[in-house]
Amino acid sequence: MSVRLDVAAVALVVLATLGIGAYGLRLVRTTSDLLVASRSVRPVWGASAIGGEYLSAASFLGVAGLVLAYGVDMLWYPVGFVAGYLVLLLFVAAPLRRSGAYTLPDFAEARLGSRRVRRLASVLVIGIGWLYLVPQLQGAGLTLRIATGAPAWVGAVLVAAVVMVNVAGGGMRSATFVQAFQYWLKLTALAVPALVLVLAWRADGAPSAGGPGPPVFREQTAVSIDADVRTVVPAPVGVLLDGAPVTLSGPVELRAGSTVVFPEGAPVPHVEHLAPSAGADWARPLSGAGGLAHPLYATYALALATFLGTMGLPHVLVRFYTNPDGATARRTTLVVLALLGAFYLLPTVYGALGRLYTPELLLTGRTDAVVLALPGALVGGLPGRLLEALLVAGAFAAFLSTSSGLLVSTAGVLVQDVLRGAPGRGQHRQFVRATLLAGTVPLLLALPVSGLAVGQVVGLAFAVAASTFCPLLVLGIWWRGLTAAGATAGLLAGGTLSSAAVLATLSGLVDRGWPEALLSQPAAWTVPVAFAVMTGVSLATRDRVPPDVGRTMLQLHAPEQLGLSGS
Amino acid sequence: MTRPERVRVTAPRRVRRPPGRPALRALDEQDVVGELLVRSLVRAQLGLALRVGGVFALLLGGLPLLFALLPPVREARVAGLPLPWLLLGVLVHPALLACGWLHVRLAERAERDFVELVDRS
Numbered sequence: 198m199s200v201r202l203d204v205a206a207v208a209l210v211v212l213a214t215l216g217i218g219a220y221g222l223r224l225v226r227t228t229s230d231l232l233v234a235s236r237s238v239r240p241v242w243g244a245s246a247i248g249g250e251y252l253s254a255a256s257f258l259g260v261a262g263l264v265l266a267y268g269v270d271m272l273w274y275p276v277g278f279v280a281g282y283l284v285l286l287l288f289v290a291a292p293l294r295r296s297g298a299y300t301l302p303d304f305a306e307a308r309l310g311s312r313r314v315r316r317l318a319s320v321l322v323i324g325i326g327w328l329y330l331v332p333q334l335q336g337a338g339l340t341l342r343i344a345t346g347a348p349a350w351v352g353a354v355l356v357a358a359v360v361m362v363n364v365a366g367g368g369m370r371s372a373t374f375v376q377a378f379q380y381w382l383k384l385t386a387l388a389v390p391a392l393v394l395v396l397a398w399r400a401d402g403a404p405s406a407g408g409p410g411p412p413v414f415r416e417q418t419a420v421s422i423d424a425d426v427r428t429v430v431p432a433p434v435g436v437l438l439d440g441a442p443v444t445l446s447g448p449v450e451l452r453a454g455s456t457v458v459f460p461e462g463a464p465v466p467h468v469e470h471l472a473p474s475a476g477a478d479w480a481r482p483l484s485g486a487g488g489l490a491h492p493l494y495a496t497y498a499l500a501l502a503t504f505l506g507t508m509g510l511p512h513v514l515v516r517f518y519t520n521p522d523g524a525t526a527r528r529t530t531l532v533v534l535a536l537l538g539a540f541y542l543l544p545t546v547y548g549a550l551g552r553l554y555t556p557e558l559l560l561t562g563r564t565d566a567v568v569l570a571l572p573g574a575l576v577g578g579l580p581g582r583l584l585e586a587l588l589v590a591g592a593f594a595a596f597l598s599t600s601s602g603l604l605v606s607t608a609g610v611l612v613q614d615v616l617r618g619a620p621g622r623g624q625h626r627q628f629v630r631a632t633l634l635a636g637t638v639p640l641l642l643a644l645p646v647s648g649l650a651v652g653q654v655v656g657l658a659f660a661v662a663a664s665t666f667c668p669l670l671v672l673g674i675w676w677r678g679l680t681a682a683g684a685t686a687g688l689l690a691g692g693t694l695s696s697a698a699v700l701a702t703l704s705g706l707v708d709r710g711w712p713e714a715l716l717s718q719p720a721a722w723t724v725p726v727a728f729a730v731m732t733g734v735s736l737a738t739r740d741r742v743p744p745d746v747g748r749t750m751l752q753l754h755a756p757e758q759l760g761l762s763g764s
Numbered sequence: 765m766t767r768p769e770r771v772r773v774t775a776p777r778r779v780r781r782p783p784g785r786p787a788l789r790a791l792d793e794q795d796v797v798g799e800l801l802v803r804s805l806v807r808a809q810l811g812l813a814l815r816v817g818g819v820f821a822l823l824l825g826g827l828p829l830l831f832a833l834l835p836p837v838r839e840a841r842v843a844g845l846p847l848p849w850l851l852l853g854v855l856v857h858p859a860l861l862a863c864g865w866l867h868v869r870l871a872e873r874a875e876r877d878f879v880e881l882v883d884r885s
Contacts, residue, residue, distance in 0.1 A: 269848050269849055269852065272852035272853050276824070276852055276856050279857060280820075280824065280856075282864075283860050283863055284817065287816055287817050287867055288817070291871070480846055481846075481848070482828070482831040482838050482852075483828065483832055484838075497828060500824070500825070500828075524872060524875070528868060530864070531861070531865060531868050534857075534860055534864045535861055538858070538860065538861060542853065542854060542857070545849070549849075675806065675810050747799055748794060750802050751794070751798075751802050754802065754805050754809060755791065755802070758879050759788060759791070759879060759882060761788070
């Protein structure tokens, strides 16, 4: 077992994070330091920091797991995660920097001069932040359980605690170079094992994952069941269940703690909600591999959510303020496109190799574990253990950096807009309280085990962001006619519809046909509705366009070289 | 105990007074000419963003449709690799970067033109 190596890797990442946080605390002087570092960050460093904060559990673990389970259609997740930055570059980056806003609520208030829109934006930031934090904590629990066998809540509590201590101390977020370092750590932690795995695969004769039948066990495989699971065995197969020979067929309940030994060549049973699919279907787009309904609709809806949702994520926006001017904000985003593109070449490799070498994950449904399970299955021995430890370290870096960014953004909004009424508290005391609140709620939500994959929950957060902040930002930046009433109505419409769809999906109420497809990928209809409502109500209230809109437009779009006064 | 004053930190404000350039004063004072200038800049930048975004949407958004309408493409292989994997897993990323690079170049040129227009007047 590689428990000791993995624990050492986790301890190292956690200690480094806390250590750098404590060191950063001494450097922090002003509000500006605490929230956005200094405003003179060079594009490459700024872009590395954006990448470091953005590449989360969903990217490090989730994408590979989705590819393993559902095949090539899932590549739209990483494509969308990167393309979101192109949309951000085209429509938002430079004007947003010029607006001088720290947060989305700041932008809403500056553009529309309305406290009501500001408060609504705050509620949405907190909701999206929490929805995005839940899968990070779940991923942490999963990783620690695979690495050490600890119960799932341990990892979630560990990451939540480290991040809360660190953020409440004022540390990590302000240190741009820490986040920048995290990007390169994550890239290395994923790239080095990927290289070794590909070499091992070639040494194995480079078998193809796209064979005609469903995946089979390539050798006799012992699968330990760590939670009760209902699984479907396609054809009767003789196995050893806790040492006793049994024939399994059809739907089977497997109890936690039992071990099943499958013979070589047996088809891999699939967890109930995951339909077995032939390798050819898995490798072919729009085939509905894994039991996805309406793949063409789902592809477009997912693309829309990720393309338009990135700009509305609370921890993405604030980084743009660290650029000295609008033109630098654009160049930084361009470098982000390059850095993210390089990173997202890798999860595909893990997903495809996992189909060949760790298909037993389809049986338990824990496909998010594929990245961590591959070195042991394909390399083995001490090298395999070292690679696994490196991957565990990278995964923890991903949880810590993304959670920190989200927590700072959420806590910042809580302090400014929600807890303001608390009497007689110091500013820092308030920030600590807000951090605890912002971290505890998603922890409580993450503790009940959810059947949804990490990548899918993150996809839902993108859908809410795309249905609310995308129309607010795009119309606010490019259209003079936006009014506070229009923004309010649009945010309410998009927010309510997309949140309802998310809740219905998370609760598993609807699991068949078109309703399921529409609710699990809501962006394709909620985004147009939000845009239409925001535009329509603004037109109906056009006599209430903010009087200083010309001045705001000038500030958003005029190049800094003109040397105009700020506002 | 009193709550400490809330500090709002905003973009650096350059209060360099516009010198004798009438267009710059027009911008700063938001008169009719200034308003027209800003509108033209916003329209130029929006048009640019929509054009680059349109190219990108056509290229990328066309892929699922291509797969749906031309089933052989789903199975095609290039250099031993399945084409859809190659497109979505690898080639998309340089294409995104190229779109971004083009936009940065053109947007910066539009801004230089605007500054020149204001300075010349």
